[in-house]
Amino acid sequence: RNFVTPVKISPGTTDPFNEELRRLLDVPFEEKEITCHFDYEKPPWMDGGFGQKEKAEEVKREVRSAAARRRGETLPSPMDVTPPMEVVVSIAAETDKHASEPIPDPSPGWISTYTRPTIEPMSVNDHPGFWNGLDELSTSRSLDGTPGNPELDRRFMMFYLDHFFPFLFPFYKPPLLEGGRTWILELVVGNQAMWHTTLCLSTYFVSVALDGTISGHIVCKTLAWEKLLHQMGVTFMMLHQNLQEIVSSNTQDLVVKTSRIMGSIIQLQRFEISVGNFENCQKHLGAAIELFKQIFKAVQNVTDGGELPTFLDVLSHMGRPLWVIKSQPSRAWSSDQAAFRFYAALLVIDDIIASTCMEEPPKLLEYHRRLLTNGGSPDERLLNLEDFIGCENWVMLQIGEIAALEAWKKSTRKAAGLI
Template identity: 70%
Template structure:
């Protein structure tokens, strides 16, 4: 006898449900969305809505079946004429059923209609290698871990061993292969737009599945919880970075909040295991994920396991994302309490748990000070609202931040001609995706971020004064640095500095900033930089109406939503 208290998906499919939450066994086995809840869904109306939803579930079952066989779903690569998507086509102004049905499939290499199952699998493997060889280095050009730390092999190990990561990575790679072939293949743009929109919808389903997975593991207090939760966190951050790169910022705050919650849960779970009542060290958390493949006695680190390496990588990205979005939300970084132990422990970079320059090309001290400026901004606004602002205290706090930035900039300049060497350095010649620069790319990127941080500090302390001497000095310096970039694509690692400099630029400098953004082609792969240009242009339009009380957060939110500029 079938259950009448089961999930709505099983009721719709007229199947017996075991009522396991958050995903029943039927839906889990089929890898489809498990709808459950006390309230009856609006589509469960016994009429057209229910029939339409049933057809949607059938398509989802078919698509999931292709994934389980290790093949790529047809509707990822080409639109299905018989089943047009009414809400796809955001970039085409809306596509009606008749227009969608006339769209021919992708030509050339993207026509997969007649492939045998073995060829599908081969296609998947090639798309996956495209991700490892091209897409990942494109997104994270500074991430080149040494062989003694295990290199980048964890990426492949994690993707192959984790079904959710495999699926999301395949989706990402599919999109970028489509973009890469866009210039080489002629064909209707409508079809390509439909394929991309379907891909983004599929990513939305993936996020929902990840939230269900979170609920599933949240009740556990075992060491296994740490690994499972860290994998979910990594999936969320990876998908969010992809969404940002293609210009989709609608869910960035929600996804970032979920990832931050997961990181805090991981530390709490490690504390439950260690049991000393204090915030565990980063290495303490890593130790709960297993042992490194090998260890070096003179260092705390070694060749990290795939889960340890992934946790380090995604924690670094999350720390940066949290700091950057705090400058746009008028709130301090939500992971501020973790900064000291993750970014400053020890006297040398080798002793810090995370060196951000290895992940994003910017040294820790800049990000730490941007986080401090954001916290100072929040403090200033709350105290001023209460009528208790002490200007001398504000200046004193700001002076300490400014001196830290200027002191480190001076150190950076002094070390500009000092070559960096490390063991097995000869292999960097064959594994370097960055252009050669005097002093290195990380020093260049760090310098740009530092001068942008000084601009941010000026706005927080003195208000919106684009014409002031201090602001003009740093705007001119950053613009000069950005125009020295050896390749335009390097700008994608400095989007936040690019945006704040652009917002404070003079009219005569606008064309230089537009040229930098327009040099990033194809535009589809540089969503954050394009969004930064859109924010700047919005500020330029209302430049005469800006007052001294305007801040950077107001500029970023002038489009009606918060954009994560990373």
């Protein structure tokens, strides 16, 4: 039997929900994308009182959400998707306090005299209560106080690591001597915002897989989508909290924390790309670019340099590699270094592609030569995009320059027309 919550449709009213419900009645059940309560026993919420009223409101929200998804509209987020930019901008002001601190000059290579940041990546061996820590991440409560399911969260996380990440980035196969992809697990476990953004991606792909393989009343395919909406709400809360925390950090901790927030936002932006929500995608991209620039500015203030620091200088402020093999150019990056290299590559690529769509120069154009070329120095470490997306650096450089040239021509023609 299908226990359907009775919802009254008032004739002659202009209630948007009533109108949507009338249209929904003509849609086949498998296309309605709402939860099917199918069982042989009466559910506990069907009590004829408060519980049933709450379920009726939940069905209303689900109907609106499903209708919006079918029409391709933007789903409202529980919070503003763009992090508070006043906190982002305040990073630069905070780093000025530490610009006068005596810091040794960065030496070539990786024998660095910088002290390690106090933030350390979480390690299973260092923390016997590893699974307890995962439970704390998983049971973060939603806005309505509903606890999460730790076992289900861990399963979704392993789906992401085993299946979805290799599917999204098939060319990213870092060598064993560089640490492989272990940084993903370390970063996800050590950062709540990254944990929840990763769960967002994983639950979305699970919902897509269920939608393509399972039909009927027994399995409700909206379970993964409901979990996704929950994870989105928690993600925005975590990002907002992390942005507030970085203002009180010292310089080296600031670089590491900001890079982690940047990675979480890029992860969230990748989710928006997956679901086709390009409006929020642009907001996330702008916030991530702003954080990326502030990281370079923070290192520039510390080194007292007149120009932007190199990519190697920024990496050196995130700690030392786990090991260095002098006979080979490869080195085992720390989890924060590997994560920053990965998300910086994605950010540069997304910025270039977005510039071609928006008909404007890439916002990170001035960083391209520092990130994607060696500047004539064979010792300078390159950010090789081919290792991340399978596309060589010179191709993306040319696309970025073409986009900048086209934007310049457009602005010149517009200025000439105003004269």
